[in-house]
Amino acid sequence: MQSKKQLSDxxxxxxxxxxxxxxxxxxxxxxxxxxxxxxxxxxxxxxxxGKTTLFNCIxxxxxxxxxxxxxxxxxxxxxxxxxxxITAKGIARTFQTIRLFKHMTALENIMVGAHTKTRGGILAxxxxxxxxxxxxxxxxxxxxxxxxxxxxxxxAHELAKNLSYGYQRKLEIxxxxxxxxxxxxxxxxxxxxxxxxxDELLELIRAIRNRGVTVLLIEHDxxxxxxxxxxxxxxxxxxxxxxGSAREIQDNPRVIEAYLGKAVHRx
Amino acid sequence: xxxxLGLNVIVGFAGILNLGYAALFAIGAYTYAxxxxxxxxxxxxxxxxxASSAALFGMLLACPALRLSGDYLAIVxxxxxxxxxxxxxxxxxxxxxxxxxxxxEHPGLWFFHYDFGVQSEPYYFLIACLVIVTAFLLRxxxxxxxxxxxxxxxxxxxxxxxxxxxxxWAKLSAFGIGGFIAGIAGCVFAAKQGTVSPDSFxxxxxxxxxxxxxxGGLGNILGAILGxxxxxxxxxxxxxxxxxxxxxFGIAMIAMMLFRPQGILGEFHHREEFKGRRKKLAxxxxx
Numbered sequence: 001m002q003s004k005k006q007l008s009d010x011x012x013x014x015x016x017x018x019x020x021x022x023x024x025x026x027x028x029x030x031x032x033x034x035x036x037x038x039x040x041x042x043x044x045x046x047x048x049x050g051k052t053t054l055f056n057c058i059x060x061x062x063x064x065x066x067x068x069x070x071x072x073x074x075x076x077x078x079x080x081x082x083x084x085x086i087t088a089k090g091i092a093r094t095f096q097t098i099r100l101f102k103h104m105t106a107l108e109n110i111m112v113g114a115h116t117k118t119r120g121g122i123l124a125x126x127x128x129x130x131x132x133x134x135x136x137x138x139x140x141x142x143x144x145x146x147x148x149x150x151x152x153x154x155x156a157h158e159l160a161k162n163l164s165y166g167y168q169r170k171l172e173i174x175x176x177x178x179x180x181x182x183x184x185x186x187x188x189x190x191x192x193x194x195x196x197x198x199d200e201l202l203e204l205i206r207a208i209r210n211r212g213v214t215v216l217l218i219e220h221d222x223x224x225x226x227x228x229x230x231x232x233x234x235x236x237x238x239x240x241x242x243x244g245s246a247r248e249i250q251d252n253p254r255v256i257e258a259y260l261g262k263a264v265h266r267x
Numbered sequence: 268x269x270x271x272l273g274l275n276v277i278v279g280f281a282g283i284l285n286l287g288y289a290a291l292f293a294i295g296a297y298t299y300a301x302x303x304x305x306x307x308x309x310x311x312x313x314x315x316x317x318a319s320s321a322a323l324f325g326m327l328l329a330c331p332a333l334r335l336s337g338d339y340l341a342i343v344x345x346x347x348x349x350x351x352x353x354x355x356x357x358x359x360x361x362x363x364x365x366x367x368x369x370x371x372e373h374p375g376l377w378f379f380h381y382d383f384g385v386q387s388e389p390y391y392f393l394i395a396c397l398v399i400v401t402a403f404l405l406r407x408x409x410x411x412x413x414x415x416x417x418x419x420x421x422x423x424x425x426x427x428x429x430x431x432x433x434x435x436w437a438k439l440s441a442f443g444i445g446g447f448i449a450g451i452a453g454c455v456f457a458a459k460q461g462t463v464s465p466d467s468f469x470x471x472x473x474x475x476x477x478x479x480x481x482x483g484g485l486g487n488i489l490g491a492i493l494g495x496x497x498x499x500x501x502x503x504x505x506x507x508x509x510x511x512x513x514x515x516f517g518i519a520m521i522a523m524m525l526f527r528p529q530g531i532l533g534e535f536h537h538r539e540e541f542k543g544r545r546k547k548l549a550x551x552x553x554x
Binding site: 059061082083084087088092093096098100101102103104108111112113115116118119121122124126129132136175176179 | 350404407408411412413415416419422423425426428429430431432433434440444458
C-alpha cells in the first residue's frame with residue numbers, strides 16, 4: 001500500500017494555467033491539473049469543452065497562449081518544443097479520428113512509431129553498416145511483439161487501410177506505444193466500438209498501465225471511464241469544473257449541471 | 268529518366284508537390300558548365316560538384332516550403348522554378364543570358380584515352396549506369412528509417428510529427444536527395460549538349476517530369492523509370508501520325524489517368540506485403 005501511494009505521489013505531468021484562444025473563442029481558460037505516475041486519468045466534458053485542444057497543447061501541435069506544461073522531473077516547459085521533440089521525451093498519443101499511415105503495413109506503421117528510438121540517417125540508409133541492420137532487426141522484433149500484445153500479429157503485413165475498424169483502433173494505440181512512452185494520451189479510443197470491443201479495450205488499457213505507462217484518456221462513454229479511472233477531470237467551456245474520483249464526479253452538482261442543465265428553482 | 272527518379276523522391280515518397288523541378292536540373296547543368304569553362308574541372312569531379320550544388324539549392328528551396336502545404340506549396344515551387352530560369356536569362360555576365368554558355372567539354376574516360384564526343388551511344392550507357400545505381404540506392408533509402416519517415420509524412424503529416432518524425436529534416440532531406448539527382452542529370456545534360464541555355468529548363472520540363480512520375484505510379488521507383496521511358500518514346504512512336512501526333516499523345520495521357528489513376532505500376536508497390544503473402548501461402552504447405 002505504502003509503495004503504491006509513493007508511486008502516484010510522483011507527478012509525471014503538470015499542466016499549469018493553460019489558456020488557448022481561436023479567434024474570439026476561448027477554447028481553454030486557465031486549466032490546471034497534474035497526473036501522477038502510473039495513474040489512469042480521464043478527461044471528460046461535453047462536446048467542444050476543449051479536451052482535444054488540451055491534448056494538442058500537450059503534444060505540441062498547438063502553442064498555448066499562456067500557461068506551462070511540465071513533464072517528468074524535467075524543468076523544461078513543453079510549450080517551447082516541437083511535436084517530435086515531445087515524442088522523444090516520452091509522450092505518445094492517438095487521434096480522435098483514425099490517422100494511421102494508410103498505405104503502409106501494420107508492421108511499418110509500428111516501425112514509424114518507434115522513430116525516436118532509432119537513429120539511422122541518409123548515409124546509414126544508403127550504405128547499411130552492421131549497426132543499422134542490427135537496429136532494423138531489433139525494431140522488427142519489437143514491432144512484432146507489440147502486434148502480438150495487441151492480438152493483431154496475423155495482420156502484420158496487411159495495409160493499414162484494409163484492416164477492420166476495431167483493428168485500426170488497436171493499431172493506433174500500438175503505434176503510439178512503439179515509441180516506448182512514459183505517458184500515453186488516448187483521444188476517444190472507444191468511439192465506434194461495440195460493447196465487446198469496449199470490454200477488450202478496458203483490459204488493454206489496464207494492461208498498458210501495468211507495463212508502467214501512465215494513461216491520460218479522453219472518453220465520452222461513462223461505462224469505459226468510470227471503472228478504470230483513478231482520477232477524472234471535467235472540462236466545460238474550456239474551464240476545469242471538477243476533479244476527483246469516479247464517485248465524487250458522479251455526485252458533483254456542477255458536473256450534472258454541465259451535462260444535463262441546471263435545475264429550475266421555482267419561487 | 269534520372270529526373271523522374273529524383274522527383275519521385277520528393278513527390279512520390281514525401282508527398283510534396285514540386286512544380287519547379289526544372290530549376291534544380293538547371294542548377295546542375297549551369298554548375299558544371301561554369302566550373303568546366305572557368306576552372307577546367309573534368310566531368311567526373313564536375314558531376315559531384317553539380318550534384319552537391321543542386322542538392323544545396325534544393326534544400327534552400329525547401330526552406331520556404333517547410334511552412335506550407337498543398338496548393339500553396341505547389342505555387343511556391345512553381346515560382347522558384349521560374350525565378351531560376353529568369354535569373355539565368357538575365358545575368359548575362361555569368362550565365363551568358365539567353366545565349367547560354369558554349370564550349371563545355373565532353374566527358375571522357377581518361378584511363379582509356381576515350382572521349383565521349385557528340386554521339387549519343389556513350390551517353391546512353393552512361394545514363395543507363397547512373398539510372399541503375401540511383402534506383403538501387405533509392406530502393407535502399409526507401410526501406411530505411413528515413414524512407415519510412417518520408418512515406419509517413421506523405422500519408423499523414425500530423426500523425427507523423429506526433430510519432431516523432433522530425434518534419435523539417437524529413438522535408439529538407441527529400442528536397443536535398445531530389446536535388447542531388449537532378450544535379451547529376453543536369454551535369455550529364457550539359458556535358459552531352461556542350462552548351463546550356465535557359466530555354467532548356469522552362470516550366471514544361473517540370474511538368475513532363477511530373478507526368479512521368481505520375482504515369483509510372485507515385486512512389487514507385489520502377490514506375491518512375493517506366494513512366495520516363497513511355498513519355499520519351501510515345502511521341503516518337505506516334506511520329507507516323509504526323510500532325511495528329513501531339514493530339515494522340517494527349518488523348519493517351521487522358522485515357523491513362525481515367526482508367527488507371529494510380530499509375531501503371533500502381534501506387535507504392537509493397538515488398539513487405541508481398542513478403543507476408545508469400546509466407547502465408549507457404550505456411551500451410553510447409554506444415
